[in-house]
Amino acid sequence: MGNNSRRRIIKSIFWSVCGACLAIALLGIFSGFPESALALKRNPAIDPTSSVHLTMGNPSQATTSLQNPTNYLMLKRTYALSYNRDRGGPNWVSWQLNSSWLGRVQRTEDWNADLSLPSGWDLISPSSYKGSGYDRGHMIPSDDRTKNTRDNSETFQMTNILPQAPDNNRGAWVELEKYARELVRKGNELYIIAGGVGQKGKIARGKVVVPARTWKVIIVLERPGEGVSGVNSNTRTIAVDMPNENGISQDWQQFKTSIDKLEADTGYDFLSAVPSDIQSAIESRVDGEITFFNSRNIFGIGIFVLVAALVAIGLYKFKQRLGL
Template identity: 50%
Template sequence: MTRFSVPALLLLGFLAVSCGDENEATPTPALPEHLTLGNPSGAAADPAQPTNYLLLKSQYALSYHRDKGIPNWVSWHLSPEWLGTAARQDDFRADATLPAGWYQVSTSSYTGSGFDRGHNCPSADRTRTVADNSATFLMTNMIPQAPNNNQRTWATLESYCRTLVDEGNELYILMGNYGKGGSGSNGYQTTIDNGRVTVPQRIWKVIVVLPQGSDDVLRISSSTRVIAVDTPNDNAQLPSWGSYRTSVDAIEQATGYDILSQVAPAVQATLEARVDNGPTQ
């Protein structure tokens, strides 16, 4: 019988444990709820990335552009669990979680501009608790939005999204903007707040509609309804959001984002090329 010294036995044991560790698969960490379908711009919570800075709230996720003073995009999950009876808080305020030294856009930044403080993640999508609703009033969730765009076109689309939830669905929603210059109630402007806040030219939204369930990414198929809308930031635009439907591919081409990156590639290709023609109310 072969005999081993104590040091040799210890070495063999160490090697056995090391080999066992190497063979164990490292679990892939789950993405946060509001980034289930992906991080479109590869945003990171790194102050050295000031034009694509990731902010993860309990209520939504966003990519923030320090130099524009607005989010590049905001992403959130809308399901019955997020809806309740909390009242609209209307407590617009600066976001103190931005890195030290960054300019904090405040509610007064929009005063007299002719543009609304336009929510990305809507107040009415977060009524589970007072804290959830209050979080939607952080200025990092706002863009300068033409009043008629905000109060008519987008308001009816937001309401339709909640109707879809009431009908037994859950939604993954991504809203963003691109370009520079819009027309509010005071006419055309490219910036407000002495140049510190950019007025976007176009405002878009992508909505993935799923029956309520689990394993959401795995349930997305080539027949899943995806609504993509791209509107001008203009006070004279049409009130019907259905008039501005487009494809995800077109929005990706305009922004450079990869919007449904966690969806299977073949399914993603089909969904992103399609323009929705479903009901609008």
């Protein structure tokens, strides 16, 4: 083989390699690598003490230790969660919701296995729910993260998903999600925790537990940015506990409960960062129910008692004058 032939072969190989590299680079650009599961895996770890999504506390005291596979803390940019390897899903997901997280981005539908799980753990894939009869139910909803595509994409990681009966997921659950965003559009800031409890079966060849009920806790702050300091004994809280089955009511208000009751059922401490006296005041209430003797309406009760006493005295004196 002559020198010219060898040069032509070397040039051909060189330009082929260059072409392949260019093709890979272009594929990466146009296929959206920055929004992919691989890119999300490369995110730097977030310090638990600085995660805004754990402002109200770490409900189960989850940790990042590999020795804690049933209560494994995972911190994303857009939410925090406790993952349960043995149940194939989250114990709970916690997130902040205010106007800064909302925009006009459409659902990315970027369903993906969470590659940031520890090596050797089963990866639940988007197809794992196929044929199960259950929806891939978001804990933090896609519509709570519409500022940009990256944030929205992160809600489609399977570590944010639980099996939900269609009537649960598409009915009362989604209606409460909409109501929460309405509160934000009115100027409130919310801190939300959601998850499942109990077991009614398994799917994905036994890798994913179907919860018997789904629950949610919402803390409503009227002044955004105050965090724990903005929580007082009058702070509104919403807690719901819904059967994870078809045929249930589509009205989320039918499933309201107290935080105390949810804590008893789950074993979690939902507001662990809030002073204990304030926790006691707000966790025993059911949203919307009237409790007479609390700081919110004690003044009104006092006025009512005073007016009733004056009326009674007036009637008594009137009767005396009439000689009755």
